Amino acid sequence: MPSRNFRRSARGLFALGVVAGLVVGCSGGGSARRTVAIVATRDACSPARIVVKAGERVAFEIKNESSGDREFEGIEGTKIEETLVPAGRTRTINYTVPESEQSLKVKCYVPGGPTTLIEIVVSGSVTDEGGRRPFKTTKSPNATVNVHLDSFVVKPDVTSAPAGPIKFIATNDHGTHVHEIAVLRIRDDGSLQNAGEIEDIDPRRSGDVVLDLPKGKYRLACLIVPGEAGSTVDHYQSGMHVDFEVR
Structure with missing residues (x-):
């Protein structure tokens, strides 16, 4: 939900608990923090979803490009204090993602006006870089799912697969757009x-991954957001996802 520096997420979504090191300022945090850029315009804030790792140290850099004040704060238990971002200014909130996986949501809004809800996807943990991953596996797959991607559709050749190691092969059928596939539980x-x-x-390329998945409901989705891979749209919000079952 990722090794890229952009995100994501939620590309819908989640993790929460005790917060460490919350600092509000005008510049980014220490060099160990990953900067997550959030832009507030007249009508909305973007991106609408961000991906982080459990235990990761991030710096939310909120740039207000509108002519009025904007506010940024955690909701539904997300412990990020309300922060005012004046017109034309930038504010940075240093934040350490909790280890427990619960819902993480923040809102970016005009005081008394429109609100953008930003969902946070927690994908693995910072310790996963050492090789331990909760789902990715080197086991031989007992099922293979071929997924075709286009703008903006996700088309698996089956709608379900048996629990256990599953190999997902994703092919980007589009001629110019970059896509991806995330398996969301x-x-x-x-x-x-x-x-x-x-x-x-x-474009016109493929990739694959083997995931050891328990029974349950899943969603196959492209989580590319504006500004990533040359995209100007949020692929998930454009309908690029489909439900999938592991039985």
Whole structure:
């Protein structure tokens, strides 16, 4: 839900608990933090979803390009204090993602006016870089799912697969757009957990990943957002996702 520096997420979505090191300022945090850019315009804030890792240290850099004040704060238990971002200014909130996987949501809004809800996808943890991953596996797959991607549709050749190691092969059929495929596990509370993905699939190219998945409901989605891979649109919000079952 990712090794790229942009995100994502939620490309819908989640993780929460005790917050460490929350700092509001005018510049980014320490060099160990990953900067996550958020832009507020007259009508909305973007991106609408961001991907982080459990335990990751990030700096939300909020740039207000509108002519009026904007505010940024955590909701539904997300412990990010309300921060005012004046017109034409930038504010940075340093934040450490909790280790527990619960819902993480923030809102970016005009005081008394329009609100953008930003969903946070927690994909694995910072310790996963050492090789331990919750779903990715080197086991031989007992099923293969071929997924074709186009703008803006996700077309698997089957709608379900048996639990256990599953090989996902994703092919980007579009001639110019970069796509990706994320396998999102739908939790009982409706939140999404990124179980694994194939990132940045170039036009007319393919990629694959093997994930050891338990039974449950999933969603196959492209989570590319504006500003990523040359895109000007949010692929998920454009309908590029489909539900999938592991039985």
